[in-house]
Amino acid sequence: MNTLLSLSVMDDLIQAAYFIAALLFIIGLKRMSSPKGARGGIVWAGIGMLIAGLITFLWPGMHNYILILVAIFVGGVLAWWSGRRVPMTAMPQMVALYNGMGGGAAAAIAAQELIRGRTFGMAPVILAVIGAIIGAVSFSGSLIAFAKLQGLIKKSLRYRGQQIVNALVLCITLALGICIIVLQGAAPMYVVIPFFALALLFGILVTLPIGGADMPVVISLYNACTGLAVAFEGFVLGNAAMIIAGMVVGAAGTLLTQLMAKAMNRSITNVLFSNFGETASGGDGNVSGSLKPIEAADAGVMMAYANKVIIVPGYGMAVAQAQHKVWELTQLLQNRGVTVKFAIHPVAGRMPGHMNVLLAEAGVPYDLISDLDEINPEFPTADVTLIIGANDVVNPDARNKKDSPIYGMPILNADKAKNVIVIKRGQGRGFSGIENALFYMDNTRMFYGDGQEAVTRLIQGIKSLE
Amino acid sequence: MINGFIALYIFMLAAFTGYEVISRVPVILHTPLMSGSNFVHGIVLVGAMVALGNADNPAEQIIGFIGVLLATGNVVGGYVSTERMLEMFKSSQDRKKGARA
Numbered sequence: 036m037n038t039l040l041s042l043s044v045m046d047d048l049i050q051a052a053y054f055i056a057a058l059l060f061i062i063g064l065k066r067m068s069s070p071k072g073a074r075g076g077i078v079w080a081g082i083g084m085l086i087a088g089l090i091t092f093l094w095p096g097m098h099n100y101i102l103i104l105v106a107i108f109v110g111g112v113l114a115w116w117s118g119r120r121v122p123m124t125a126m127p128q129m130v131a132l133y134n135g136m137g138g139g140a141a142a143a144i145a146a147q148e149l150i151r152g153r154t155f156g157m158a159p160v161i162l163a164v165i166g167a168i169i170g171a172v173s174f175s176g177s178l179i180a181f182a183k184l185q186g187l188i189k190k191s192l193r194y195r196g197q198q199i200v201n202a203l204v205l206c207i208t209l210a211l212g213i214c215i216i217v218l219q220g221a222a223p224m225y226v227v228i229p230f231f232a233l234a235l236l237f238g239i240l241v242t243l244p245i246g247g248a249d250m251p252v253v254i255s256l257y258n259a260c261t262g263l264a265v266a267f268e269g270f271v272l273g274n275a276a277m278i279i280a281g282m283v284v285g286a287a288g289t290l291l292t293q294l295m296a297k298a299m300n301r302s303i304t305n306v307l308f309s310n311f312g313e314t315a316s317g318g319d320g321n322v323s324g325s326l327k328p329i330e331a332a333d334a335g336v337m338m339a340y341a342n343k344v345i346i347v348p349g350y351g352m353a354v355a356q357a358q359h360k361v362w363e364l365t366q367l368l369q370n371r372g373v374t375v376k377f378a379i380h381p382v383a384g385r386m387p388g389h390m391n392v393l394l395a396e397a398g399v400p401y402d403l404i405s406d407l408d409e410i411n412p413e414f415p416t417a418d419v420t421l422i423i424g425a426n427d428v429v430n431p432d433a434r435n436k437k438d439s440p441i442y443g444m445p446i447l448n449a450d451k452a453k454n455v456i457v458i459k460r461g462q463g464r465g466f467s468g469i470e471n472a473l474f475y476m477d478n479t480r481m482f483y484g485d486g487q488e489a490v491t492r493l494i495q496g497i498k499s500l501e
Numbered sequence: 502m503i504n505g506f507i508a509l510y511i512f513m514l515a516a517f518t519g520y521e522v523i524s525r526v527p528v529i530l531h532t533p534l535m536s537g538s539n540f541v542h543g544i545v546l547v548g549a550m551v552a553l554g555n556a557d558n559p560a561e562q563i564i565g566f567i568g569v570l571l572a573t574g575n576v577v578g579g580y581v582s583t584e585r586m587l588e589m590f591k592s593s594q595d596r597k598k599g600a601r602a
Contacts, residue, residue: 053547060541061518067537067587068526074587077537081580084543088576091547097554099562106553106566110573118581126582130536133543133578136571140545143568147552147561158505174571258539265545266515270508272548278508279515280544286519287538291531381528388531395589402592406528 042095052090053276059083060280064287070401087276123396124353127386128184131254134261135177141170141264146231148271152221159271160219164212166267168234173260175238180253183242184385192243198308201240208233241307251386252295252306259288291387298381298407300433300444329480334456335496341418343374345410347449348394350384351424351460355486358397361423364494365399371497377403378410378420378447380428411448420452422473424486430471440469455479458489533586540579546572 063080066072092100114133121129145167182188211230215222245253262284269277296303329337338344346365352358365375377399383390391404405413414420422429429449432439449455450473457474459481473479482489526534549572553565 056544060544061522064519064522064534064537064541067530067534068522070527070530070590070592073530073533073590074584077533077540077580077583077587080537080541081584084540084546084576084580087544087547088550091550094551094554097551099553099556099565102562102566103550103553103569106569107573110570111577114574114576114578115581118578118585121582123586126532126536126586129578129582130532130539133575133582134539136578137539137542137545137575140549140568140572140575143564143571144545144548144552146564147556147568150564151561255535258535258542261545262519262538262542265542265548266512268545268548270512272551274548274551275511277544277548278511279518280541282512282515283519283522284538284542286516287523288519288535290520290523291535294531379528381531384532386532387535388528388533391529392532392586392589395586395591400593400595401529401590404529 045093045095049090049093050275052086053274056083056087057276057279059086061283064283123393124356125185126392127250127254127384127389128181130386131177131180131184131250131257134254134258135174135181138170138173138177138257138261138264141261141268142167142174142231142234144268144272145170145264146227148268149215149222149227150224157216157219160216162267163271164215166264166271167231168208168212169260170264170268171231171234172238172241173257173264175235176242176253177238177257177261179239179242180245180250180257183245184250188243191246197240197244201237204233204237204240208237245306248382249299249306251382251384251389252292252299252301252303254386255288255292255295256303256307259285259292262286262288295382295387298387298445300441324475324477326474326481327479329456329482331482331492331496332499333496334480334482334493335500337454337456338368338373338419338421338493339371339497339500341368341373343376343413343417344368344419344421345376345378345414345417345449345452347378347380347420347422347425347429347447348383348390349380349423349425349428350390351426352486353384353390353393353424355424357423357486357490358393358399360487360490360494362394362397362399364490364497365403367494367497375403376405376410376413376417378414378449379404379406380425380447381407381445383425383428407445407447414448414451417452418454420449420455421458422449422455423458423490426471427469429473430469431476432469432472436472449473450476450479453478456482458482458484458486458493460485529590533583533590536579536583536586540576540583543572543576543579546576548572 063076066076266281431450433441433444433446549568556562556565
């Protein structure tokens with residue numbers, strides 16, 4: 036009687052701690068919605084995680100404590116070490132990696148439950164199976180996304196009949212899943228093991244053909260997937276904190292994925308099941324005008340005597356590690372009384388908002404940075420637009436030319452400025468392989484050079500005026 | 502154990518909460534936010550701990566161990582990377598203050 040009573044007290048204590056954790060997660064995420072409170076937001080969520088983690092040790096009937104502690108220690112040290120030393124340009128693939136780990140953990144919980152065969156009732160088994168598929172796909176898919184962004188896998192694997200193979204793998208996985216559901220959790224190993232193996236395989240197959248520029252959408256999607264898998268496994272375990280946190284992330288991640296896809300003017304199914312590079316063959320060859328180069332001194336004069344300069348950075352800037360030089364150039368112009376603003380396209384970088392992080396790292400204050408809707412009306416009032424490492428996101432064809440592959444994609448209206456200076460390494464084309472009509476316009480000047488070195492020459496050009 | 506319909510209500514309300522909380526976030530915070538929500542689903546750690554804590558044979562222990570290992574990676578990696586990113590976001594005024602100090 037006494038132990039029964041203390042068990043129920045313990046259970047209340049654990050549930051209360053999980054409730055507080057869920058509350059702190061939501062408050063934390065809410066605080067992250069403004070740059071001022073964002074820093075505190077992650078701390079709130081962190082405290083919630085700590086409370087939930089510690090209280091779980093008090094869960095009645097647990098054993099294997101040493102194994103648990105060893106796993107936490109090893110995983111924690113490895114993740115802390117890698118998270119501390121990763122450069123900001125590589126952040127998207129690290130987020131993908133950590134996210135995949137969460138998906139893998141959810142799949143492991145499902146595997147545990149299905150192998151034990153102690154999950155009873157229709158709903159828990161169904162959710163365990165669905166969570167297992169989503170978690171496993173998120174795990175292996177995120178690993179492929181990581182490998183691609185890290186440059187470990189360079190080619191996008193595409194072959195004839197790929198969709199059919201993928202569909203087949205998915206169908207068999209689903210069939211095995213249904214088999215497990217029908218057997219009510221008492222499925223034999225020779226059903227459960229192929230089920231997980233095929234789910235993992237599907238994650239790999241579906242991610243392999245997706246190109247690098249589409250990875251922001253994919254990472255965001257897998258983030259949402261892991262959230263859902265966690266919520267479903269939370270239901271199986273009867274853990275409300277997992278349900279709430281997982282579901283909040285699942286919904287938030289879905290919204291972020293939609294925003295990303297919309298910014299690229301593509302649907303999520305289009306990203307997952309079509310190959311962008313192959314559709315981008317038509318629509319060029321009728322660009323009029325010529326490329327007009329400009330020297331550092333002239334470009335310097337143009338910017339130094341402007342009232343307003345808008346800088347449009349793209350991922351090329353980050354690859355060339357030019358963001359620190361760009362900030363130096365900005366300060367130089369500001370000291371001369373020039374208003375400088377940064378215009379960021381939603382898909383600049385390899386993750387939504389990635390470019391903002393890279394600029395923040397270089398020291399650019401966030402109030403100088405504007406997004407597409409804010410900055411587009413301002414371009415006509417700008418004397419100079421400086422484009423560095425961006426291409427397709429400033430291509431006016433997206434607005435004007437119906438047969439262009441990027442037609443309809445929201446772009447930054449850089450062409451509306453009085454003058455446009457484009458820093459570019461050579462005369463090559465952008466990611467999509469299409470000509471950029473902006474480069475051929477009368478008010479556009481090309482400033483050839485490698486990102487960092489080109490900006491350094493610009494800085495010298497402006498300094499020589501003093 | 503949570504009753505099925507109660508769970509359904511929790512699913513629904515949590516989904517709307519997630520949608521509402523994120524929908525007003527400025528684009529500049531999308532990356533830290535994705536990283537932050539990535540950290541939050543690290544709560545899978547508590548489930549993985551319970552699963553390993555109830556494992557009775559080597560096969561279950563191995564799966565449980567992998568689960569806790571991966572989940573901890575999610576939690577710690579998610580926290581460290583988010584915190585690092587958010588630390589860098591400063592306004593012009595913060596910069597000036599920092600320069601004077």
